[in-house]
Amino acid sequence: MIIMTAHRRENWDSGIAIFSDALVKLSRLHPELTFVFPVHLNPVVRETVFGIASGLSNVVLTDPLPYFDFLYMLEHCVAVLSDSGGIQEESVTLHKPMLLLREVTERPEAVTSGWVKLVGQDEDLIVSSFEQLVASDFVVLGGDGINPYGDGTTAVQILTRIDDYLNATHSGG
Numbered sequence: 472m473i474i475m476t477a478h479r480r481e482n483w484d485s486g487i488a489i490f491s492d493a494l495v496k497l498s499r500l501h502p503e504l505t506f507v508f509p510v511h512l513n514p515v516v517r518e519t520v521f522g523i524a525s526g527l528s529n530v531v532l533t534d535p536l537p538y539f540d541f542l543y544m545l546e547h548c549v550a551v552l553s554d555s556g557g558i559q560e561e562s563v564t565l566h567k568p569m570l571l572l573r574e575v576t577e578r579p580e581a582v583t584s585g586w587v588k589l590v591g592q593d594e595d596l597i598v599s600s601f602e603q604l605v606a607s608d609f610v611v612l613g614g615d616g617i618n619p620y621g622d623g624t625t626a627v628q629i630l631t632r633i634d635d636y637l638n639a640t641h642s643g644g
Contacts, residue, residue, distance in 0.1 A: 472504070472505045472506075472507055472544065472547060472548045472549065473497075473504055473505070473506045473507070473548060473549065473550050473551070473552065474507050474508075474509075474544055474545060474548045474550075474551045474552070474553070475490070475494060475506055475507070475508040475551070475552040475553065476508065476509060476511070476551075476552075476553040476554070476555050476558065477490045477511070477516065477520075477552075477553065477554045477572055478511035478513065478516055478554065478555070479554045479555075479573065481573075482554055482572065482573075482592065483513075483515050483516070485592065486554070486572065486592045487515070487516055487519040487520060488519050488523060489592045489593075489594050489597075490552070490554075490572050490592075490597070491519060491520050491522075491523035491524045492523060492594055493552075493594045493597040493598055493601075494506060494508065494523075494524050494530065494552075495523060495524055495527065495530075496594070496598055497597075497598060497601055498524075498527045498529050498530045499527075500598075500602075501529075501605065502528070502529055503529075504529060504549075505529050505530075505531065506527075506529060506530045506531070507531045507533065507544060507548075508520065508524070508530065508531065508532050508533070509533050509534065509535045509536045509541065510532050510533065510534065510535070511535060512534070512535060520532060542561070545558070545561055545562070545565060545567060546565055548567060549567070549568075549609040550567060550568045550569070550570070550601070550604050550609050551567055551568070551569040551570070552569070552570045552572060552597070552601070553569060553570075553571065553572060554571065554572040554573050556576070556577065556578060559571060559576065559578045559581040559587050560578065560581065560620050562581070562586055562587060563581050563584050563586045563587065563618060563619065563620065564618055564620060566586065566611075567586070568586055568587075568588075568604050568609055568611045569581075569586060569587045569588070570587075570588055570590045570597060570600050570601060570604075571587050571588060571589050571590060572590060572591070572592070572597070573589065573591060574589070574591040574592070575589070576589060580619035580620075581619070583619070584617070584618075584619055585611050586611055588600055
């Protein structure tokens with residue numbers, strides 16, 4: 472399963488159509504894969520996506536999903552195509568290769584990690600980058616196990632520091 476999302480305002484003019492065209496091309500090149508696209512509720516996005524990518528047997532266009540349902544899909548997919556900021560972090564954390572449908576990112580550490588590749592609004596680059604992922608069996612070369620967003624223990628560390636502070640304060644320290 473491949474997850475796709477696109478909603479950013481800077482992609483409304485032509486990007487959403489380019490991404491939808493790439494989706495159609497990829498779905499035809501890879502009938503063995505299922506592409507799931509929870510489509511943003513914005514009418515500009517919906518009209519474009521449904522107008523271009525409806526009716527394909529291996530493309531599921533759906534309404535946006537509840538967060539935990541989306542995370543479940545993300546955990547079980549093999550790759551992501553998206554223009555989302557937050558999904559960049561989640562893809563890195565879950566070790567899912569992501570093609571970032573943007574020209575720039577405010578999360579350069581996601582790209583540096585190897586799990587996210589900037590492909591912008593270039594349909595040929597989107598398709599060729601996806602083909603590279605398929606050829607590698609969706610294994611990211613150079614993607615390591617180090618998560619630039621942390622190791623998942625932040626809450627425990629915060630609680631430990633609070634506890635240490637409160638114990639020191641109450642013990643006269």
